[in-house]
Amino acid sequence: MARTRRSRRTLTVIVLVVISLSLISLDLNGRTHRLTSGIKSVANDVYAPMRQGVLDIVSPIGNFFAGAFDYGSVQAQNEQLQKTLGQLRAEQAERSFQLNQLRQVMALQTLPYLQSLPVVTAQTVDQYTSNFTATITLDKGRADGVDVGFPVVGAGGLVGQVIAAYHHTSVIRLVTDGQSKVGVVFGPGKQYQGIVDGQGPGNDMTADLVPPNTPVHRGEVLFTSGLQAASFPPGIPVATVSSFHTAAGASQETIKVDSAADLSQLAYVDVVQWVPPA
Amino acid sequence: MSVRSMARVALVIFLVLMVQQTVMVALRIGGAHPDLLWLLPITAALLDGPETGAIVGFWAGLAFDLVLPTPFGLSALVGCLLGYTVGTLTAAVDPRAVWLKPVAALAGSVGADMLFAVLGAILGQEQMVQVDFLALFLVVGLASVVLVLPVNRLMRWALAGEGNRRSLVSAEGDTGVW
Numbered sequence: 219m220a221r222t223r224r225s226r227r228t229l230t231v232i233v234l235v236v237i238s239l240s241l242i243s244l245d246l247n248g249r250t251h252r253l254t255s256g257i258k259s260v261a262n263d264v265y266a267p268m269r270q271g272v273l274d275i276v277s278p279i280g281n282f283f284a285g286a287f288d289y290g291s292v293q294a295q296n297e298q299l300q301k302t303l304g305q306l307r308a309e310q311a312e313r314s315f316q317l318n319q320l321r322q323v324m325a326l327q328t329l330p331y332l333q334s335l336p337v338v339t340a341q342t343v344d345q346y347t348s349n350f351t352a353t354i355t356l357d358k359g360r361a362d363g364v365d366v367g368f369p370v371v372g373a374g375g376l377v378g379q380v381i382a383a384y385h386h387t388s389v390i391r392l393v394t395d396g397q398s399k400v401g402v403v404f405g406p407g408k409q410y411q412g413i414v415d416g417q418g419p420g421n422d423m424t425a426d427l428v429p430p431n432t433p434v435h436r437g438e439v440l441f442t443s444g445l446q447a448a449s450f451p452p453g454i455p456v457a458t459v460s461s462f463h464t465a466a467g468a469s470q471e472t473i474k475v476d477s478a479a480d481l482s483q484l485a486y487v488d489v490v491q492w493v494p495p496a
Numbered sequence: 497m498s499v500r501s502m503a504r505v506a507l508v509i510f511l512v513l514m515v516q517q518t519v520m521v522a523l524r525i526g527g528a529h530p531d532l533l534w535l536l537p538i539t540a541a542l543l544d545g546p547e548t549g550a551i552v553g554f555w556a557g558l559a560f561d562l563v564l565p566t567p568f569g570l571s572a573l574v575g576c577l578l579g580y581t582v583g584t585l586t587a588a589v590d591p592r593a594v595w596l597k598p599v600a601a602l603a604g605s606v607g608a609d610m611l612f613a614v615l616g617a618i619l620g621q622e623q624m625v626q627v628d629f630l631a632l633f634l635v636v637g638l639a640s641v642v643l644v645l646p647v648n649r650l651m652r653w654a655l656a657g658e659g660n661r662r663s664l665v666s667a668e669g670d671t672g673v674w
Contacts, residue, residue: 227547234554234576241561241569246619254568261562272514347521349528349632350613350624353565381565389565396623418626420527 255382262384270343335451337371337488338363343387345484352395352419354378354484359386367449369442369490375455375478376400376442377487388489393456393477394419400456401448402440405433414440414457414475423457425473430464432471440475451492455479497548497655504654505540509556512536512647517563520639526631530639531605532647533560533571537579538604539644539651542586542597548655549579567619570612578608601644602637609636 245254340362344355358364360383370377370390378398382389391398398416402425403409412428425440438459444452457475464471497505516532523529536556541549553575560571582604589596609632616624 227545227550230547231550231576231580234550235573238554238557238569238573238576241558241572242567242619245568258562258568265563269514269517273518276515276518344517344521346524346529347517348564348566349531349609349636350616350621350627351565352623391565396626397621416623418623420628421626 258382259384262387266343266384266387336491338491339486339488340364340388341486342484346419351397352392352416353381354390354392354487356388356390356487356489357386358489359384359388361385363491364388364489365491365493367493369450369454369492370487371454371490372479372481372484372487374480375457376450377479377481377484379449380489390487392416392419392481393479394421394423394481400450401443401445402456403443403452404438404440408441408443410434411443411445412440412473422460422474423477425457425459425475426470428471428473430468430471434459434462434471434473436460436462439478448494451490497551501655504656505552505555505651508650508654509536509552509559511650512556513559513563516560523639525635527628528632528635530643531609531636532643533557533575534578534605534608534636535601535640535644535647536651537575538582538600538640539597539648540655541579541581541583542591542600542648543652544583544655545587546580546583549583550576551579552651553577553579566612566616566624567621570616570619574608574612574615577611578604581607597644597648598641601640605640606633606637609633 241254244250338358340356340358342354343357345353347353347355356364356370364380365383366380368380370379376393378390378392378395380388381391393400393414393416395416396418398414400414402412402414404412410428410432412425415424415426417423428434436459439455440457440459442448442450442452442454442456444450455478457478460474460476462471462473512532512535520530520532533556537549537553540552554572557572557575558569560575561568564571582600586596586600610629613624613627613629
């Protein structure tokens with residue numbers, strides 16, 4: 219009896235593991251990825267409004283916990299607030315917030331490197347939903363003209379690339395994500411090439427495949443190369459050099475770079491409707 | 497598992513998913529946030545054994561896979577294996593032991609995150625092993641120890657009436673708070 223029960227239990231687990239592995243295979247296979255992507259798309263279309271509804275209800279709780287983890291500054295802020303008249307202060311804060319948002323949107327309107335490329339301005343609704351990826355979620359999707367592969371820029375430079383586009387939302391892989399690789403050019407006449415590699419959230423990015431002793435200086439800006447089959451249009455600032463050295467006998471220069479775009483200020487971004495030329 | 501229990505488990509999975517994606521993701525400490533997903537198979541396994549743990553882990557993982565940018569099916573695989581492992585390893589342990597839930601939550605969550613990252617890297621998502629594991633394990637592990645009690649309460653409600661010895665003993669042995 220116990221043996222039969224153990225066999226059934228083992229069989230259940232084996233079946234579930236096989237189903238899971240099949241789903242993973244379907245998702246990672248280029249031909250069948252559309253199937254899992256479609257399922258995710260439908261689920262996200264249903265889930266997004268529900269999530270927003272729940273967020274409207276629970277955001278005060280989240281704010282409470284966020285405040286609890288940063289008690290010192292909350293207390294200081296509270297003391298500061300007590301010195302001012304409540305109504306006037308609230309209005310001032312509101313105006314300041316709106317001005318900040320307006321500044322961000324205006325900055326997006328005048329990005330010099332986009333030239334005449336069409337863009338969709340979107341708002342960030344979610345950040346870092348998984349502990350293992352550097353992604354953000356935007357409030358614009360396929361219905362708004364956003365598609366997989368489109369570059370995403372913010373004030374300062376390249377933010378990332380669309381990796382999933384649902385009906386009304388999309389997921390962006392940030393340049394700092396470990397899967398992100400961007401071909402870049404730099405130096406006088408943009409004669410040097412390399413690849414900016416994300417190293418995961420919180421870690422410095424690196425510029426790889428740069429030959430040893432290539433002349434470079436701190437603060438130098440690396441731009442998207444736009445070479446044939448590149449995933450990004452040319453001339454978008456990607457990163458700035460923070461440190462560099464060539465170790466003895468090394469086959470390439472070690473260059474650490476910081477993101478050109480301020481990834482802590484991603485309330486609004488532009489999705490560039492650009493596909494690589496065939 | 498009865499239809500009633502399945503419906504209740506589905507409701508608990510949905511509730512936990514919503515809390516995770518709205519409140520927990522905002523609690524980023526050292527680049528990591530608490531992960532409630534793993535507590536579902538852990539508590540199900542502690543209450544009703546490895547088979548229920550595996551089933552709950554699979555469905556909970558699948559629900560989370562729908563909204564996460566990681567490979568579809570990966571959370572389901574890890575959740576299933578986690579539920580089965582926790583249920584099997586704790587089968588001989590007295591379910592009334594006060595240390596059982598916190599220890600299972602800590603070890604299970606950290607182990608699941610490790611397995612999740614390694615499997616992801618094997619599947620070509622190398623960035624999944626490029627995170628600060630110390631911060632991740634501390635945040636996820638400690639949050640799991642704290643949150644295992646409310647999640648266990650929800651899961652016990654969901655699995656009530658299954659007639660499993662472990663859940664009955666657990667209910668009798670509890671102080672009534674959770």
